[in-house]
Amino acid sequence: MGPARQQRRRAGDARAFRNLGRRRQRRASGTAAARRARRARPDARRGLGGGAHRPRPDPGVQQLDARARIGRSTRQRGRGRGARGVGAAVRLARGAACTFRRDRRGVRPGRARAGGAAARCRGGHAGVTRPDLSDGSLTDGGAIALYLDMLAAEQGAAKNTLLAYGRDLRLASEDLSGQLARAAPADLARLVAGWSGLARATVARKGSVLRRFFAFLAAEGHRADDPAQLIEAPAPARPLPKTLAEGDVARLFAVLSERLAADASPANLRLSALVELLYGSGLRATELVSLPRHAVRTGQGHAILTGKGGKQRLVPVGGAAERAVAAHAANVAPGERYLFPSGASHLSRVRLFQLLKGLAAEAGIPPARISPHVLRHAFATHLLEGGADLRTLQTLLGHADIATTQIYTHVQSKALVDLVNTRHPLAD
Missing domain, CATH: 1.10.150.130 (Tyrosine recombinase, N-terminal domain)
Incomplete structure (x- = not known):
């Protein structure tokens, strides 16, 4: 092979390589409709002059490109799987287009989430009609x-x-x-x-x-x-929280002790652990029934739980509560997820209410006066009367705002007023 022929062959190979690269680039850039859309917008391919930044790609074009690329690749892998792949890819492309559209308007992008509404965005999808109240599409x-x-x-x-x-x-x-x-x-x-x-x-x-x-x-x-x-908000007027006197709480625990002495059944042990944690730690009803299996450990003196709004906090666990929980936990299967299991989940809040009202009736306390939150109020009120400060109480109760905790100072003030009115020499 002569030198001239070798040179022509090398030139042809280089030309073929360049053409192959161009074909791959065109194939990756999407369909003819997408190319025509880009050619109709020359500023999308070139700067606007003077060193201007390249504009953000159009969401509709991005969706077309995604359809073409994923559709072509999935068709090569097989028709059945390809159809499912195209659907998933288009959903992801719609989510990306939605994010670009909302971000371009200056609004925080929506979030694509897994599940049946995958890649859904509250701003609407490219190529999908946005729900509107005027046309009745949004119920x-x-x-x-x-x-x-x-x-x-x-x-x-x-x-x-x-x-x-x-x-x-x-x-x-x-x-x-x-x-x-x-x-x-x-x-x-x-x-x-x-x-x-x-x-x-x-x-x-x-x-x-x-x-x-x-x-x-x-x-x-x-x-x-x-x-x-x-719509006007009514004037704020928070009633004083309902609570129990220390004597009422003592009667509840006396009835519990009598029950356990007569029959230390799993149901009575569970009720004892529930009441000890409600009054001894000031837990909310949902926090209590959903406690993890090993949330309370003997000798630790505290527990870390996830409360309202997903916030974690440290709560005290007294010795009596630890002993009650340990006695109850002995009857809980090792593989259970919750400390108070019930069926496939945990004990319900409704059942907790029922158990407390039954115990109150047995102790001679009107059932209408007691609830899990009343025991939480009693925990806070008795701590405050014992000398606890508001900041500590706020931490123990998990209140985001100390103004919520200050309501217990009114309960204490009422007790002081009652004391003056009943014990002062000039009282009526």
Whole structure:
């Protein structure tokens, strides 16, 4: 082979290599429709002059590119698996396009989550019609679901909070015949007027839920206005927490001791551990029933638990509570996840209420006066009367704001006033 022929062959190989690279680049860049869209936007491929930055890619083009790339690769692997792969890829592409779209508007990007609503974003998807109240595509159920989804994903709302907010919104939707998301200010005024017979705290909670719900719809572009701005919150007036006197608590434990002396059954041992932890550590009902299997260890003197809002805190565990928990834990199977198991989960809050009311009736205390939270209030009140400071009490109770803890000072002040009125020489 002569030198000229070798040179032509090397040139042909180089040209073929360049053409192969170009074909691969075109194949990776997507379909003809996507290429035409990019060619129609020359500024997307070139700077705007003067060293300008390259503009953000168009979400629709990105989705087309993703369809083409994933569709082609999955078709090569097999038709059955390819169809499923295309669906998953398109969902991921829609989530990416949604993130770009929301970020370009200056709004915090939505979150793609695993599950049935994978790659869903509250800002809408590229190529998918955005739910709108005007065309009827967004129902009350859909709007409420979106709002609760935001609370869980962005604010980390607790399960009970989500249940309470969802219940309030569904009841409001029923009162307005399924037209809550489209309600006018006059409709909301009628709805609020129907709350006149409810407690002040209930009205405040329902009004707060509606205000936040409509503010969410307005911020997301599902409504052009916010009709809930005119809903007024009732004047704050917190009643004194219900509590038990030390004598009442002593009667509860006396009945427990009699039960255990007569029959140390697993049910009585469990009830003893529940009451010891409620009054001795000031736990909330949900925190107590959902305690992990090894949350309380003998000799440790404290326990670390996850409380309201997913916050961890340290709570004291006295010797009597440790002994009661150890006696109960001996009857719990080693493989159980919870300290107080029941079926496939843990003991329910409703069952805890029932057990306490039955114990109160046996001790001669009206069942209406007692609940798990009343024992928590008794824990805080008796600590404060014993000399504990507010900051320590706030930490033990897990209050985010010390103003919530200050309510117990009013209980103490009331006891002092009663003492003066009954023991002072000039008292009536």
